[in-house]
Amino acid sequence: TRLILATRNAGKITELRAILADAGLPHELVGADAYPEVPDVKETGVTFAENALLKAHALAQATGHPAIADDSGLCVDVLGGAPGIFSARWAGRHGDDQANLDLLLAQLGDISDPHRAAHFACAAALALPDGTERVVEGQLRGTLRTAPAGANGFGYDPILQPDGHDRTCAEISPREKNEISHRGKAFRALIPAIAELAG
Numbered sequence: 001t002r003l004i005l006a007t008r009n010a011g012k013i014t015e016l017r018a019i020l021a022d023a024g025l026p027h028e029l030v031g032a033d034a035y036p037e038v039p040d041v042k043e044t045g046v047t048f049a050e051n052a053l054l055k056a057h058a059l060a061q062a063t064g065h066p067a068i069a070d071d072s073g074l075c076v077d078v079l080g081g082a083p084g085i086f087s088a089r090w091a092g093r094h095g096d097d098q099a100n101l102d103l104l105l106a107q108l109g110d111i112s113d114p115h116r117a118a119h120f121a122c123a124a125a126l127a128l129p130d131g132t133e134r135v136v137e138g139q140l141r142g143t144l145r146t147a148p149a150g151a152n153g154f155g156y157d158p159i160l161q162p163d164g165h166d167r168t169c170a171e172i173s174p175r176e177k178n179e180i181s182h183r184g185k186a187f188r189a190l191i192p193a194i195a196e197l198a199g
């Protein structure tokens with residue numbers, strides 16, 4: 001069966017393909033870019049789960065295939081959870097990872113370590129063409145560096161150092177990141193539903 005990855009974020013697609021491959025699902029995984037005629041859905045939800053469901057339903061309806069979607073972001077304790085659902089456009093232009101990261105570091109300034117706690121959050125949603133839906137969430141807690149380090153991954157990876165690690169998410173390998181990440185946790189928790197419902 002075809003399973004649509006309802007995202008246009010290349011970093012997410014790379015990670016999702018690896019996480020789902022490890023699960024041994026039989027599906028043919030097809031990204032949203034294979035359906036250029038389907039417009040991007042407006043992310044009008046106020047939670048990661050709402051936005052992930054909006055994206056999954058839009059692709060499932062438009063394609064007639066089961067679809068999974070990821071809504072995710074970085075939540076900084078001292079900023080009351082911001083940028084949160086606004087992580088992809090924190091500096092104004094959607095998807096400008098460098099500008100978003102630079103602005104966040106500037107906003108934190110030299111705030112010291114105990115106050116640099118943050119976490120990545122991910123909502124993983126499955127939607128079927130008949131409207132059936134499931135959504136689960138995962139988190140990765142850590143501390144924000146004062147300067148970026150590492151070239152792996154995407155987005156805010158160069159500044160988040162997971163708790164219990166001495167390297168950032170951009171310094172560890174893609175496999176190590178998937179083992180501990182918000183996205184790995186959320187999608188591994190969604191796999192039984194995919195296997196049961198999206199056969």
Ligand code: ITT
Nearest residue numbers: 007008009070071072073074087088154155156157
């Ligand atoms: P789609 O909606 O097409 O999936 P998007 O990039 O717009 O792509 P989101 O609205 O979920 O997706 O925004 C997620 C943002 O949060 C993303 O742009 C990154 O900046 C950040 N982010 C999410 N997961 C991350 C991760 O694993 N590592 C670093 N940054 C991450």
Ligand code: NA
Nearest residue numbers: 043051071085
């Ligand atoms: Na979003």
